[in-house]
Amino acid sequence: MVEAALSKPENLPVGPTGRDGVGWWGVGTLIVTEAALFGYLLFAYYYTGATAPAGWLLETAPRLKLALPNTILLLLSSLVAWWAEQGILRRRRPQALLGFGMVFLMGAAFVAIQWLEWRSKTYSLGTSSYASLYFVTTGFHIAHVIVGLVILLALFSWTALDFFSPRRRIVVSAGVLYWHFVDIVWLMVFSTYYLTPYLGFGR
Amino acid sequence: MRQLDLRTPLVGIDSVDHEARLLRLWETSPGLKGFLTSVDHKQIGIRYIITAFIFLALGGIEALVMRLQLAGPNLSLLTPAQYNQLFSTHGMTMIFLYAAPVLSGFSNYLWPLLLGSRDMAFPRLNALGYWIYLASGLFLYAGFLTGNGPNDGWFNYVPYASRDYNPGLNEDFYALGMVFLGISTTVGAANFVVTAFRTRAPGMSINRLPILVWGTLTASVANLIVVPAVSLAFFLLWMDRQFGTQFFNPAGGGQPLLWQHLFWIFGHPWVYAIVLPAMGMVSDGLPVFCRRPLVGYSLVALSTVATMILGFGVWVHHMFATGLPGLGLSLFSGASIVITLPSAVAVFAWLATIRLGRPVITTAFLFFSSMILLFVIGGVSGFMTASVPVDWQLTDTYFVVAHLHYVLIGINLFPVVGATYFWFPKMTGRMLNERLGRWNFWTMFLGFNLAFLPMHLTGLLGMPRRVYTYNDYAGWHALNLITSIGAFVLAIGVLLFFVNVLKSLRAGAVAGKNPWDAPTLEWAVSSPPPPYNFAVIPTVASRHPLWEEHLDQGGATSSIDRGMLLDEGKETIATSGLDAVPDMVLEMPEDSFAPVLLTLGLAVLFVGLLLKAWLTVGIGGAIAALAMLAWFWPRSELREREPARG
Numbered sequence: 026m027v028e029a030a031l032s033k034p035e036n037l038p039v040g041p042t043g044r045d046g047v048g049w050w051g052v053g054t055l056i057v058t059e060a061a062l063f064g065y066l067l068f069a070y071y072y073t074g075a076t077a078p079a080g081w082l083l084e085t086a087p088r089l090k091l092a093l094p095n096t097i098l099l100l101l102s103s104l105v106a107w108w109a110e111q112g113i114l115r116r117r118r119p120q121a122l123l124g125f126g127m128v129f130l131m132g133a134a135f136v137a138i139q140w141l142e143w144r145s146k147t148y149s150l151g152t153s154s155y156a157s158l159y160f161v162t163t164g165f166h167i168a169h170v171i172v173g174l175v176i177l178l179a180l181f182s183w184t185a186l187d188f189f190s191p192r193r194r195i196v197v198s199a200g201v202l203y204w205h206f207v208d209i210v211w212l213m214v215f216s217t218y219y220l221t222p223y224l225g226f227g228r
Numbered sequence: 229m230r231q232l233d234l235r236t237p238l239v240g241i242d243s244v245d246h247e248a249r250l251l252r253l254w255e256t257s258p259g260l261k262g263f264l265t266s267v268d269h270k271q272i273g274i275r276y277i278i279t280a281f282i283f284l285a286l287g288g289i290e291a292l293v294m295r296l297q298l299a300g301p302n303l304s305l306l307t308p309a310q311y312n313q314l315f316s317t318h319g320m321t322m323i324f325l326y327a328a329p330v331l332s333g334f335s336n337y338l339w340p341l342l343l344g345s346r347d348m349a350f351p352r353l354n355a356l357g358y359w360i361y362l363a364s365g366l367f368l369y370a371g372f373l374t375g376n377g378p379n380d381g382w383f384n385y386v387p388y389a390s391r392d393y394n395p396g397l398n399e400d401f402y403a404l405g406m407v408f409l410g411i412s413t414t415v416g417a418a419n420f421v422v423t424a425f426r427t428r429a430p431g432m433s434i435n436r437l438p439i440l441v442w443g444t445l446t447a448s449v450a451n452l453i454v455v456p457a458v459s460l461a462f463f464l465l466w467m468d469r470q471f472g473t474q475f476f477n478p479a480g481g482g483q484p485l486l487w488q489h490l491f492w493i494f495g496h497p498w499v500y501a502i503v504l505p506a507m508g509m510v511s512d513g514l515p516v517f518c519r520r521p522l523v524g525y526s527l528v529a530l531s532t533v534a535t536m537i538l539g540f541g542v543w544v545h546h547m548f549a550t551g552l553p554g555l556g557l558s559l560f561s562g563a564s565i566v567i568t569l570p571s572a573v574a575v576f577a578w579l580a581t582i583r584l585g586r587p588v589i590t591t592a593f594l595f596f597s598s599m600i601l602l603f604v605i606g607g608v609s610g611f612m613t614a615s616v617p618v619d620w621q622l623t624d625t626y627f628v629v630a631h632l633h634y635v636l637i638g639i640n641l642f643p644v645v646g647a648t649y650f651w652f653p654k655m656t657g658r659m660l661n662e663r664l665g666r667w668n669f670w671t672m673f674l675g676f677n678l679a680f681l682p683m684h685l686t687g688l689l690g691m692p693r694r695v696y697t698y699n700d701y702a703g704w705h706a707l708n709l710i711t712s713i714g715a716f717v718l719a720i721g722v723l724l725f726f727v728n729v730l731k732s733l734r735a736g737a738v739a740g741k742n743p744w745d746a747p748t749l750e751w752a753v754s755s756p757p758p759p760y761n762f763a764v765i766p767t768v769a770s771r772h773p774l775w776e777e778h779l780d781q782g783g784a785t786s787s788i789d790r791g792m793l794l795d796e797g798k799e800t801i802a803t804s805g806l807d808a809v810p811d812m813v814l815e816m817p818e819d820s821f822a823p824v825l826l827t828l829g830l831a832v833l834f835v836g837l838l839l840k841a842w843l844t845v846g847i848g849g850a851i852a853a854l855a856m857l858a859w860f861w862p863r864s865e866l867r868e869r870e871p872a873r874g
Contacts, residue, residue: 028784028785029767029769029784029785029786029787029790030431030767030768030769030784030785030786030787031239031767031787031790031791032430032431032765032767032787032791032792032810033239033792034236034237034430034792034809034810034811035236036234036235036236037234037235037236037237037801037810037811037812037813038233038234038811038812038813039233039234039235039812039813039815039867040812040813040814040815040866040867040868041812041866041867041868042233042812045812046812047349047350047422047426047427047802047814048868050349050421050422050425050426051349051350051353051418051422054417054418054421054422054452055418057452057453058414058417058418058452058453058455058456059456061452061453061454061456061457062456062459062460064456065456065457065460065490065493066460068489068490069460069464069475069486069490072483072486072489073475073481073482073483073486076483076485077481077483081481150471150472150473151471151472151473151474151480152474152480153474153480153481154473154474154475154477154480154481154482154483155481156474157467157473157474157475157480157482158475161464161467161473161475175853179857179860183862183869187870188862188869188870189862189869189870190870192233192870193862193867193868193869193870195868196860196862196868196869
């Protein structure tokens with residue numbers, strides 16, 4: 026008789042612990058598929074631009090006056106989100122609340138400034154393929170920021186209700202991860218639309 | 229009650245008390261409430277399969293009507309416009325509403341059983357995937373039934389899909405319906421990926437996974453990456469049609485070929501996504517009837533993954549005739565030729581398994597083994613069109629129609645029907661009738677080949693596809709008549725299959741746990757399995773836990789009857805990604821209204837978008853948001869938060 030290979034694990038964590046749990050993987054798959062979505066949006070930009078006749082760009086030197094500070098604001102908000110998550114990790118609830126509140130305001134400011142940026146454009150959605158790509162791509166990003174704002178609001182309220190501890194906080198870590206993603210993806214969108222024209226793409 | 233953070237799960241054997249406890253924890257409540265809230269992967273899987281078979285029947289009827297129209301020259305059963313809607317709806321139905329969902333259904337049903345787990349990693353997400361599939365299918369068919377079906381082929385090229393040439397709601401139904409359906413595919417894929425890596429039985433290391441799991445896992449990773457391409461394409465098309473954007477309009481600086489790129493960046497990997505799991509069914513089912521393990525397990529698993537990786541880089545072979553630069557064409561042509569190599573690995577592995585085994589001829593065996601032949605025919609005609617000059621000659625002719633039907637019917641429908649003969653006893657506790665099964669098989673096999681083998685010739689003789697009729701001097705008459713007759717024979721075969729299923733549900737021979745003496749874990753539980761699947765969590769020590777005695781590979785044996793009890797709550801075990809070492813007790817969610825409510829909200833939202841009724845969009849969005857808030861609200865039962873203080 027051969028011995029059966031019986032698994033008898035000891036002291037297993039019950040449920041998600043820290044950020045380790047199936048939910049963390051779930052947000053990972055969400056980010057993969059969303060990153061692909063933005064990849065295709067940028068592919069549409071580069072492909073259309075590369076095959077278009079000269080003069081496709083409506084702005085050969087996009088104005089950075091609003092866009093650059095706004096980009097920096099969004100990237101800084103990622104740092105604050107990290108700081109807020111640290112507040113949960115170190116059992117400093119006021120820090121977490123302040124952090125989530127600040128990220129929310131920074132994100133909301135980003136949306137407002139982006140709105141001003143849209144309004145300052147001399148072209149509109151249907152002017153040309155460039156204009157359509159610009160508004161739809163940045164529009165997709167704004168939509169993601171707004172979803173992120175709703176998540177931040179939920180995290181703020183749940184932290185206020187004292188739901189989390191360093192052990193039980195997978196929701197916090199997943200939400201903050203999503204916010205980081207929204208910020209990083211903006212860097213790609215910003216570089217594509219605001220910086221590559223200076224390198225000569227699509228002129 | 230204080231919640232323990234760490235626990236050593238009790239190990240023991242099954243008992244009556246234990247089963248009663250598990251049943252109370254896992255059983256779905258009866259009636260409408262249970263129907264709407266169930267998160268049991270077996271119920272969801274069966275719903276997927278039944279819904280997909282209904283769409284198969286609808287798509288089949290559409291095909292038969294078209295074959296009547298094409299049975300002779302200059303027939304006028306259908307107007308050109310009706311024909312356009314029929315062939316487009318037929319393609320949409322078969323590819324999006326049958327071929328992929330039926331495989332999701334089988335995988336949903338089988339995965340936790342194959343993996344020795346009690347459910348998928350995200351049971352509520354699983355329910356959401358089904359509900360959205362159903363809702364988007366109804367949405368798409370609502371278009372067809374109101375005379376607004378898609379009418380530009382399933383691939384839906386611009387400019388014909390643009391508003392200038394296609395002013396009705398047809399393309400709006402199709403575009404929005406596809407974006408809606410994409411959500412279902414994506415959440416399903418996410419669930420499969422996480423389930424494959426996190427919820428397997430202890431000991432089921434990655435080199436012990438059934439090939440079906442490899443196939444669906446590979447397809448799911450691909451879906452996560454490529455489905456956004458088609459969803460985006462359809463969304464941009466809708467924007468072009470309704471909001472005056474210029475994505476595909478050359479007059480506004482748009483690029484019509486962008487549509488084709490985005491569509492086929494999705495479309496070609498998707499072809500593999502709807503065959504790789506079916507190939508997995510053959511790789512797992514065929515060896516059971518050959519009474520030996522699959523030859524070349526590792527090679528087959530690796531070639532599954534290799535097919536997909538190469539499959540990302542072949543999409544342009546759908547666009548050889550669009551005037552792209554020659555260098556690009558040769559690269560994609562090369563990739564399309566190379567991709568036959570991993571496919572051939574599977575073919576030779578199956579042939580060797582039959583040759584080295586002692587085949588037992590059952591209906592399932594007939595379907596699985598005949599698929600090898602159909603796969604080779606469809607593969608060779610695909611290989612031919614991978615060559616640019618050959619493709620220029622054959623593109624847009626019936627040769628391509630013959631090819632794609634050999635691939636889709638040969639590598640999807642035949643394995644799926646075989647898989648039904650194989651796993652029906654597990655799902656229902658009854659065997660399908662073997663005698664009727666032979667009739668079923670031979671009618672389908674002969675009908676299919678009668679319909680589609682001559683069609684290669686029709687294409688070589690130059691008959692263009694997607695055209696509603698042809699002249700009598702073209703010389704295509706006899707071939708078309710044969711194809712039409714074959715199509716009806718095939719349809720009778722499929723009908724016999726449905727008859728067999730319905731008859732055997734009531735009168736089939738009762739199946740025990742393991743009627744085929746098969747080697748994998750799903751056959752270790754009763755037929756049909758209890759709601760919790762496994763009373764104790766099995767420990768796996770080999771690729772064939774139920775064949776260890778007669779394979780006698782030495783070493784430790786799998787432990788099926790003794791294992792972790794996990795009956796303190798609705799629980800299963802999480803394991804590490806590669807070696808499947810237990811690393812967490814997973815708390816599983818109860819049945820929930822959230823998935824069906826979220827689907828309802830999204831359905832209202834999409835109807836609002838279609839009609840541009842913004843208030844409706846707002847209401848739908850609000851319902852969806854509330855459902856998601858309820859879904860994600862952290863719960864202490866699931867250990868997502870600390871229990872209420874004080």
